[in-house]
Amino acid sequence: MVLEGKVTEAKYTYQRLTFIKPTEHHYEKKGEVPYIKYGCPVCDALGNKHQLTFGEKNCGLCNVNLTWDELWKGEKENE
Numbered sequence: 001m002v003l004e005g006k007v008t009e010a011k012y013t014y015q016r017l018t019f020i021k022p023t024e025h026h027y028e029k030k031g032e033v034p035y036i037k038y039g040c041p042v043c044d045a046l047g048n049k050h051q052l053t054f055g056e057k058n059c060g061l062c063n064v065n066l067t068w069d070e071l072w073k074g075e076k077e078n079e
């Protein structure tokens, strides 16, 4: 499994923050309007699958920081 996300810029390593990109689970059929549920990659990897609310800042169960930047962009492209 590959984790995607971002790390903030900072002079010292301990000042950098990591953000993880949520996993997209698609439920729509081909040609249908996208129906997406989001999961936490960390919890998924540990077998604790659950659903995230779009835009949540942290995973409620493992508390990782989440980044929705790329997913927001994706939403705009679909408009």
Ligand SMILES: [Zn+2]
Pocket (backbone or CB within 6 Å): 040, 041, 042, 043, 044, 059, 060, 061, 062, 063, 064
């Ligand atoms: Zn989690």
